[in-house]
Amino acid sequence: MSFPYNSTEKENISCNFCGGNDYKILSKKGTDDLDLISVICKKCGLIFINPRMKKEGYALYYEKEYRDKTINNGAGGSGFSCERLHETTKKHGEALANMFLPFLKVKGDIMEVGSGVGGVLAGIKKVTGRKVYGIEPSGQEASYASSVGIETYHALIEDFTDRENKFAVVLSTQSLNHFLDPKYFFVWAHDCLVKDGLLIVEVMNFRHQLKKSGLFKNSVKIDHVYMFTPEVLKAFIESSGFEILHCDVDEYVKKEKIQGIPRVHIRIVARKLNLTPFKNLSTPKDLYSKTLGSLNKFKIYMYYLLHSRLANFFKKRV
Numbered sequence: 001m002s003f004p005y006n007s008t009e010k011e012n013i014s015c016n017f018c019g020g021n022d023y024k025i026l027s028k029k030g031t032d033d034l035d036l037i038s039v040i041c042k043k044c045g046l047i048f049i050n051p052r053m054k055k056e057g058y059a060l061y062y063e064k065e066y067r068d069k070t071i072n073n074g075a076g077g078s079g080f081s082c083e084r085l086h087e088t089t090k091k092h093g094e095a096l097a098n099m100f101l102p103f104l105k106v107k108g109d110i111m112e113v114g115s116g117v118g119g120v121l122a123g124i125k126k127v128t129g130r131k132v133y134g135i136e137p138s139g140q141e142a143s144y145a146s147s148v149g150i151e152t153y154h155a156l157i158e159d160f161t162d163r164e165n166k167f168a169v170v171l172s173t174q175s176l177n178h179f180l181d182p183k184y185f186f187v188w189a190h191d192c193l194v195k196d197g198l199l200i201v202e203v204m205n206f207r208h209q210l211k212k213s214g215l216f217k218n219s220v221k222i223d224h225v226y227m228f229t230p231e232v233l234k235a236f237i238e239s240s241g242f243e244i245l246h247c248d249v250d251e252y253v254k255k256e257k258i259q260g261i262p263r264v265h266i267r268i269v270a271r272k273l274n275l276t277p278f279k280n281l282s283t284p285k286d287l288y289s290k291t292l293g294s295l296n297k298f299k300i301y302m303y304y305l306l307h308s309r310l311a312n313f314f315k316k317r318v
């Protein structure tokens with residue numbers, strides 16, 4: 001990787017969930033052999049990169065990555081196709097909508113944060129028949145989405161001011177790892193939802209990712225600023241003023257593959273409660289110790305050897 005991570009300016013941050021500054025270092029290496037320091041908060045168990053690049057560093061990183069995606073990925077820069085991405089992610093949206101529809105008891109529109117080319121929203125629109133909106137920081141993807149009828153604001157949530165229109169659903173899929181301030185997103189969602197509105201979050205299960213890859217240095221990524229386990233994510237969302245209605249992971253049970261639903265993820269459906277976000281934290285005393293214990297490097301590596309390496313070995317023999 002050519003991105004100059006080591007020379008990019010870093011900052012130390014407090015825990016985004018509980019505000020604590022007491023943490024334990026889990027690993028000092030990440031993918032691409034980068035010196036990514038991942039830590040776990042000793043109060044709430046949240047895992048994050050610390051110190052981390054400043055906002056400007058991430059902006060540069062995304063700009064570069066975006067250039068790689070559009071220019072280097074195919075002949076004449078056409079390898080990255082908004083159209084193709086829109087079609088493939090539409091199935092994902094349909095599957096997600098089928099999952100949350102039984103919980104959706106209130107009227108209103110649906111908002112996705114980090115909506116990309118609008119494929120997920122197109123699928124949701126098809127299944128629910130509701131009006132859908134997106135917020136997307138990439139100009140090219142936002143304008144593509146709008147051109148195919150998915151109304152998309154080219155903005156960051158911090159700059160989105162259309163607050164008069166409250167939503168029945170606020171959704172984030174495969175974006176939460178990238179947010180520099182997930183707490184802001186949860187508070188924002190709580191504020192933007194109607195009474196009893198739903199928050200839907202789909203994000204990589206870090207522990208499951210570790211079990212699949214065996215080592216921290218294969219799982220900690222430069223752009224995954226925060227890493228979530230199901231237990232800590234639930235506590236984080238509850239503390240934001242929500243009731244968890246549904247949570248599914250495929251970490252322990254081998255589930256049948258549903259077309260469009262990504263594996264190794266956590267999916268949560270939560271209902272907005274009439275509570276002030278973060279007034280009371282939902283952090284059981286043993287949340288940190290249990291989370292840390294579940295990330296034990298030896299246990300993780302043994303799991304990896306038994307489930308991934310051996311399974312692949314036998315698969316090849318058959």
Ligand SMILES: [Zn+2]
Pocket residue numbers: 015016017018019020041042043044045046
């Ligand atoms: Zn914390």
